[in-house]
Amino acid sequence: MDQKSRLREILKEKSYEEGNFVLASGKTSNFYLDCRETSLDAEGGYLIGRIFYRMIRESSLHIAGVGGMTLGADPLVCAVSLISYLEKTPITAFIVRKEPKKYGKGLWIEGKGNLKKGAPVAIVEDVVTTGGTLIKVIDRVRSEDLDVKMVLSLVDREEGGREALTKAGFDLKTIFTLKDIAH
Numbered sequence: 001m002d003q004k005s006r007l008r009e010i011l012k013e014k015s016y017e018e019g020n021f022v023l024a025s026g027k028t029s030n031f032y033l034d035c036r037e038t039s040l041d042a043e044g045g046y047l048i049g050r051i052f053y054r055m056i057r058e059s060s061l062h063i064a065g066v067g068g069m070t071l072g073a074d075p076l077v078c079a080v081s082l083i084s085y086l087e088k089t090p091i092t093a094f095i096v097r098k099e100p101k102k103y104g105k106g107l108w109i110e111g112k113g114n115l116k117k118g119a120p121v122a123i124v125e126d127v128v129t130t131g132g133t134l135i136k137v138i139d140r141v142r143s144e145d146l147d148v149k150m151v152l153s154l155v156d157r158e159e160g161g162r163e164a165l166t167k168a169g170f171d172l173k174t175i176f177t178l179k180d181i182a183h
Helices: 003-014 042-058 074-086 132-143 161-167 178-182
Strands: 016-022 028-033 065-069 092-096 120-128 147-156 172-177
Touching (some): 003 016, 003 172, 003 178, 042 120, 042 147, 042 172, 065 074, 074 092, 074 120, 092 132, 120 132, 132 147, 132 161, 147 161, 147 178, 161 172, 172 178
Antiparallel strands (some): 016 028
């Protein structure tokens, strides 16, 4: 079985649940994708890191860093960074906070010190619904002098996120769409 097929199986088994849920966008849904159950699983995290890393390497872009909004992106960025190191083409991980740290340096982005000003970066997300979170992350990362070149998501719920990102000037690349997981 190939890596993508195996990852789909894990997502269906560990992350997809039917019921009544309120999403980060405020929308309600009759299913939920809790991708942290997959990304925090050893095999699931490895496969996500491997596939995102391959997507980055197959692009014509030189990506120096990979980051995303805490908490959903934390295991994703770490997985990509670790795989990149093992492949001898290190990509630095960074985490975007929901609000600046209230003590110390008051940072918005953890790990930014490992990247040069203007560094080309990829932003990753576990699930995209409306794209609102990703757009906030992109704006924050750009305001911190990093150059967002690529936007990746594990799953696109196909509820307007891709279109919102396109309107903002970004092409969303995903491993799966909702149809791949829910059926």
